[in-house]
Amino acid sequence: MAKTGFCDSIPLLDLHKKVVEERRAPLRALANACGPKERWQPQEGESRGTYQKTEPEARWARRLPVSTDDGIIMGFHEDDSPSHSDGCMEEEAVLIYLHGLQGLYSLQALVPGMLRHETELAMETLGLIYDRSYAWDIFSDMMRSQLRFTFPNADLPRPFTYTTRAILVDWLIQVHEVFHFSEETLYLSVHLLNRCLHQIKVNTAKLQLLGVVCLFLAAKKEECLLPEVSELCFLMENGYSNRQLLRMERRVLTELKFELSHCSPLHFLLLSASIAHCSAKVVWMARYLLELSLLEGQCVVFLAAHLAGAALCLARRVLQEPPTPEGETAWCVASSIHVGSETTLLRIMFIQAGAAARAQSRDTRATFLKYSTAGTMHVSSHPSLLSAPCLLGLPTAHT
Incomplete structure (x- = not known):
């Protein structure tokens, strides 16, 4: 077992401080920005390209809404969507108008159509789509794809524990920061690690190697520039050879049947935050809490x-x-995205609040340090996080 990082996280944190000025610029990705991207707009007389639709009305005759069996979106129908004509009300005027409606039933009746309208605007603002006509189809596919790889329980195979897993994920977060990968790479690598722990039998001596391979595969899917295999082995203090890493990679791909797709929770967070018109500080705080949940095995x-x-x-x-x-x-x-799941949301909030309250005093502090910088608005150092469980009615002493 390598000594650097996995067994002792301090050396790798120091390494990150030394190379922070030398590492390459981050890739522009959805997870790397809270605000909207600048989008290219054609000049007068200039065409967007041959792939532009000539008839905006030419759309799918009937879209497939998310099934109500999923318990996520309910009561949506194609005919409920609002008109997107040029004469429609401005966005803020619509929201103020809805707020002034008398009676909760009137607001609930308009929420499904408003959700579709706001989702299309948010996906366009975040740069996820080029043609708004496909926005709802993409969102519906996101809601379905998250159901592909679910875990019946949070139990880990012996001899691994939640503590062991948290140490490994914390070390992967540090390696992810050293290479300055995009946030999608981190969430995909942890997702692959969770699947591997349930499908592949490995001993404790190969656990760190398995984690690095999951990060390497995620980088191959999400990044433009990849580290050398020898660099990954160096970060493990050459505790494993290049041949061992490549053999483990082949084994992981075989066991997972080359299915590496994953709908990241970060995409849902940024999309919901855009729909809800959240401030930048709320978004950074939510991103911090979401990344803390990667360390929690029960999540x-x-x-x-x-x-x-x-x-x-x-x-x-x-x-x-x-x-x-x-x-x-x-x-x-x-919040209408999560209709019928209030109990589940409260359970997750309890876990995240407890993790945030003890993040500063834990040995696995990579996420806490990552979000304590000026670029992240120092959200991990917010004093209210120490009493976050109390906001939910959970005594701090029990966390």
Whole structure:
């Protein structure tokens, strides 16, 4: 077993401080920005390309909404979607109008259509789509794809424990920071690790090697530039050879049947935050809480949309920003994604609040240090996080 990183996280943290000025610029990705991207707009007389639709009305005759059996989106119908004509009301005016409606039933009746409208705007703002016509289909596919690889329980095979897993994930977060990978790579690597722990029999001596291979495979899928195999072995103090790493990679790909796709909870978080018109600080706080949940072994049984929704809801409670009428209405529309899952969200919030309250005093502090910088608005050092369990009615002493 290599001594650096997995057994002692301090040396790798120091290495990260030394190379922070020399590492390459981050890849532009959805997870690397809270704000909207600047999008190219054609000049007058300039065409977007041959793939542009000539008839905006030419759309699928009937879209497939998310099944109500999923318990996520309910009551949506194609005919309920609002018109996207040029004469429609401005976004803020619509939200203020909805807030002023008399009676909760009137608001609930309009929420499904508003959710579709706001989802299309959010996906376009975040740069996820080029043609808004496909936005709802993409979102529906995201909701379905999170159900592909679910875990019946959070039990780990012997001799591994939640503590062992947390140490490994914390070390992977540090390696991820050293190479300056995108956030999608981190979430995909942890997802692959969770699947491997349930499908592949490995001993303790090969656990670190398995984690590095999962990170390497995630980087191959998400990154443009990859580290050398020898660099990965060097970070493990050459405790494993290049041949051992490549053999483990072949084994992982075989056992997982080359199925490496994953709908990251970070995508759901940024999409929901855009729909809810959350501030940048709320988004960074939610991202911090969501990344803390990667260290919690019991979180593997929850869906990605539920993890994201719980992190965003807890971030709002921790920061206690003054509410506005249009902001509360936008949050009502965003929270309709999780209809029928309030109990599950509360369970996740309890786990995340406990993790945030003890993050500063734990040995696995990579995420805490990562979100204590000015670029992340120092959200991990927010004083309210120490009493976050109390906001949910959970005594701090029990965390």
